[in-house]
Amino acid sequence: MDSSVPAIFIACILMSLYCCPLQALLCPPLPTSMNITEFSCNSPSLNNFPVGFPRQTRLISVEFTNISTIGVDALVGLPNLQELHLSNNRLKTLPTGLFRNLPKLHALDLTDNLLEDLPPGIFENSSALKQLVLKGNQLVTLHPSWFQTLEQLEFLDLSNNQLKDVPPYCFNKLGNLTTLDLSFNFLCKLSPQILEGMPRLEKLILEGNQLRSVTEETFHGVPRLGFVFLQNNSFTDLPAGIFKPLGLLELLDISKNKLTSWNPQFSGQGTKLSLDLSGNPWVCDCRMRALLNWVKLHSVLLYSTRDVICAYPKSLEGQAVMTLGEADFGSC
Incomplete structure (x- = not known):
């Protein structure tokens, strides 16, 4: 290490200037000799993106x-x-060629x-990316072109944006x-092709939409899902057989929706299923009795059982479903 570089300068760099007394330096660039x-x-006082990073x-x-802002040549x-971590800044846009000539970039975080x-074409030269986080921005629309060259991507977080729709085949490359996280947006519907081209998908997060x-x-x-x-959507019904293709399903959370009944249909379940039914306005009739019998028959683990509550009929309103006996359920 160059002995001419002041020790306090080096300390500021290594400690990110968070506790450094020389606040005026504002995270200086690294000398190429280091x-x-x-x-x-x-x-928080930094207004311009640093420059002068060593080649290594x-x-x-x-x-x-x-x-x-960040310049195209930054x-x-x-x-x-x-790895490039740019979270919790005030970036409003990015220049088209920002990520060109970064053949090893595998993690990019633009959160908040x-x-x-x-x-x-922002990611057209980012084929090595494995993690892309765009959480907590103000994205209204997704462009399929963003994802066409990201064939190595393993983790995509688009949560906490303003998305109202996802174009068909948007993620088909x-x-x-x-892992795909689309939680806490404003999605009202899903294209049948939303998961097209993702045979290795294991986790899908759609919580907090509409x-x-x-x-x-x-x-x-x-x-493999x-x-x-x-959870936290507005589902009033789930089609019979919707989860049949998911033979490896381990956890399904449909809590805090508007479901009044559900007829679960699974095939070839290879793992023990955990299920959250809480926070729905369940009708406690023969259909709920059949659902509970199915849960017991398949040794399904129920979460938040105290919050699986009858909304109808009036005589059972507010009763925890799990406290009811066979004779308590009404007819259909």
């Missing part, structure tokens, strides 16, 4: 700052960059910025994706 491969800065840099973390000359849209229905074809083609989160 053999440091990771750069971290979280100074593998990780850049510029988070919780005040930067609102990452030029960084062929070894593997102000992004309303992205250029169509994501053959290695294992979904009312889903077609029986939705879960075809995702045989084991965790499905549909």
Whole structure:
């Protein structure tokens, strides 16, 4: 290490200036003579993206700052960059060529910025990406072109945006994706092709949308899907047989919807199922009795049983379903 570099300067870099007394430095760039491969800065006073990263840099973390723009050449000359963390800034847009010539970039985090849209070709040179996090922005529309070259992507987080729809076949090139998070958007419906082309998908998170229905074809083609989160939506019905293709399903959360009855149909269940039925306005008649019998027969683990409550008939309103005997359920 260059002995001419002041010790306090080095300490500021390594500690991200969070506790550094020289706040005026505002996370300075690394001198090219220093053999440091990771750069971290979280100074809220930083207004401009740092420059001067050494060629050997593998990780850049510029988070919780005040930067609102980033130049198209900000990452030029960084062929070894593997992780880029830009969460909790004020970025409103990104230039088209920002991620060009980053052949090793496999993790990109843009959580909690102000992004309303992205250029169509923003990720066309990012084929090595495995993790992409766009959580907590203001995206209204998804462009299928964003995802057409991301064949190695394994984790995609689009939660907490303003999405009202997902275009058909939007993710059909994501053959290695294992986790898709679309929670806390404004989705009212799902295209039957939303999961097309994702045979390795294991976890689907759709919590906190406005979904009312889903077609029986939705879960075809995702045989590895084991965790499905549909809670906090507006489902009034789930089609018979919708979960039949999911022989490896381990956890299904349909709590806090508007379901009054449900006829579960599964085939070839290879794992023990955990299920959350709480927070729905259940009708406690012969259909609920059949549902409970199915739960017992298949040794299904029920979560939050105290909150699985009868809404109808009036005589059973507010009663916990699990406290009822066979004779308590009304006829259909």
